[in-house]
Amino acid sequence: MGAWGVGLSPGAHVPFSSLSLPLPQPEGISGSSRMKGGSATKILLETLLLAAHKTVSKDTDISEKCLLEILRTYERAHKVTYAQSKKIAALVKQAGTSLQKKACVYMVGWHTLGIIAIMDGAECIPTFGADYNDVRGFLIGDHSEMFNKEADLIAQGPQFAFSQEDFVKTILPSLTELDTVLFLFTLDDDLAEVEKLVVQVKEKTSNVQALSHATVGQYLPASLKKLFPSIMSIMWPILFLEYEGNFIQKFQRELSTKWILNTVSTGAHVLKGKILHSYMVDLRVSNSKLFWRAVSILQRFTGHSQARCLEGLLQSIYDPEMLSDDIRNAEISKHIAIATEKNKVTRPMPCLS
Template identity: 45%
Template sequence: MAGTDWTCSHATMHAWEFLDYEPSLPVSEKSNPLTRDIDRASANNIVRMLQACDTQIFQEDSEDTYQRLSSERVVETIMEVAKRVELILKDPQDSLVVLSGCGTSGRLAFLIVTGFNKALRELNQTSIYSYIIAGGDRALLSSQEAPEDDPKQGMLTLKKVCEGKKRVLFIGISCGLSAPFVAGQLDFCMQHPEVYTPVLVGFNPTHQARDDPMPGCTFTFRSVVQRMQELSKSQKAFLINPAVGPEAISGSSRMKGGSSTKILLELVLSAAHAATFTNMPVTYKGILQHMEAYKQTLDITYAQTAEIAALLEAAGQSLRCGRRVCYLGWGSVAILGLIDASECNPTFGADFEDVRGFISGGYREMNNNEGPLSSLGSDFRVTHKDFLHLVLPSLNDQDTVLLLYTHSDNIREVAKLAHRAREKTSNIHAVYHQVDGAAAEQQDDIDRLCSSSLKITWASSPASGSLLHMWELSTKLLLNAVSTGAHILKGKIYQNDMIDVQVTNSKLYRRATRLLQDAFLLFLCSHCEEVMVSFIADSWQKKKKKSCQATAAHAGRQAGSRHKNTLGETLTTSEGEIMSQHRALETLSIYKLPTPELNQSQSVTHTHLTAVSRFSHQSH
């Protein structure tokens, strides 16, 4: 695998679509057949696998099982929601469009809202957009996943944001149709139809919406969806939920789920703006043309596979050495750097210092609801000055610095910061977006300072859509590849599962329990939960000031295969310590839980004990 070019077959590309493929799991939680061996892949092949997964976003209907992004019903719903936004743009008095989500969904809601409000200000128009993120603005930069489980808080936050408004279009984002925070908001909207029109954006079929009870509620997410389906018949509610395929890393909705969220919401809002300010009506053909522009963005970005792989390799080497990766950015592409960095801690169990983002202009440039958050601590100091003061003095050649900018940014400022970073490390890389034919002043100076420069060139006027939106999506894809691939190289992924993730809310708890049960196939679910709860309790005692980590649950997943009834290779602690299968069984005995009996085909072999994550990669 590591030494050969990876290819995928048509059958593998579509395998997840069949009803008998991991039937107990929703699409957003399934494993992707394309990436089953991503833990053993070379940097170049990791990028190829991620490209194949992202391509699934735009796959056309091939089976009757799932509706896709370009399905007729999805496109028509996008059009109807765009027309609702258009009405508010033309008559904004006492009206509001609210985008709300948790984690990555909330961060992208922030990015999109601030971008479109900025566009309105440039046209001397009233800002009509507002965002909500579970946990407040601190969740823009750090993991605050527990608030996702509070439907009442979601409702109260929405009520406060919309106080005094007479017409609200509410767009709730939940990739897995599972977040109680968003469910509470959607329920509130349906209780007040005279003001609110609810829209749900997600990427599972409605019958896969989460059906677990929520604290203090008589409804579940699925029952909310069912009520919305009924209201959608009279266009009093809307659902946009195409299937885009399983994530490259199982359940990591920051990747395809995040990209698809960005695409869908920008399709809606861009169509509404074009209809309002350029007299271009919202049409079916126009939506499809705009989708094609996003599809081309994937092609343009992944045409740089070798260059992305080199960045991934550099970042991975830094993490393996216990060093750091720093994103230094300008404008909205810098915000994508902040978002990507914020996701590494909950996804990979990374230390906050492992991957950090910094933005020129800091909170003034971000324009977030709560303003500067620097008083919350060094983790929230995000300006370039903060980088120079807090990080630069300790940099060395084992650290990776990545510059993120476009030709329209202040290139002189980019060069100046590159010079400062070069005083401490030669491991500097540039990623910049340039319109075809435009020459960025001082770019040659930056190229000389950097180990590599990845230039992505764009047509001066895309066929459809905003060039800035394409730059942003391209940057997101690239950074997701770099941070995910770097952690794969560090050994944080087994097969295509996260094995060092923080169990900080009910969604992650369910996932961890399932993975542990999957690893030890003969266990009852209650036994799996008991193991995990014990680990959570122990971790809480040891790290009272940190989020509880129950990576043993995910390590249990690491110890099993989806396709073999063998016990597995390892458990991994939150610090990345490797423990053998014998240690896993020993742990079970400590908690007085029954251990599965091994038959001949399940015997522990030397291969089983050593073919672990990066260990198996290094053996190639």
């Protein structure tokens, strides 16, 4: 799982509490913490918080059985999701084709599925050195409680636009046949609204895809179904857990969507050529973690020492300026600030030859 920091002084005593310390696990793509820790963190927090909420509401103690029941619903979510592997692979190929042709992938989600889409798209920027418009998420539905001052957020630039209005006004007019648009919704959402937006998008591109979530007994309307060349329709069983059923169903759909979007955006960037030997070699040196990851990538492919690779990275950041002792001894934060301002930190390899 991802690294968790805890602000406790050595020897500090915290009564009636315990500390979870997740450990790093194997990754398909080296350094992609969203592919290893994000899901586990979501499962852990939702399980603990839901169990705690239930005990307060029902005035009972948390039981091992209760925790296991919740955790097993996530296990079932995994099986249900990856039963769609062939369709996920087809979606990866479609998204990859768009990126290879310098087009865009837009993920338009209703309610919390839209939040998952926004998070996935935003993660591609530092992870793959992507432009903010390469893979981008939009939220359809009420988002009034998401931000204290939405106007202030939007004022920071077009990359912070995320609403249905933003999609219709700024993205829809410029859509091309090379772009891919993925719709994310449940059959509990306003399907007439979904259909209306899909029709608008299809006037611009035929590359429309859908991920829909339904409960047993629900069926996609024929008028909506015929708009998509292919639909990844995930059918969820009815949950008979008296208290937590509605919560868990929402959690399952969110996690399933996260897994699929993580796979699609990562796979698309692999097809674009952003990955070499399972290492993300095109990343923006925008924070301390990514700075040292860049150094380790240079070590991996050159065989040089960390000190030599650090020198090469600094030379590429400050190029054409010669490295002085002041630069070498500067805080990492200064190097990151310089690197972040550049569109590309290029050619560290020649500095190491």
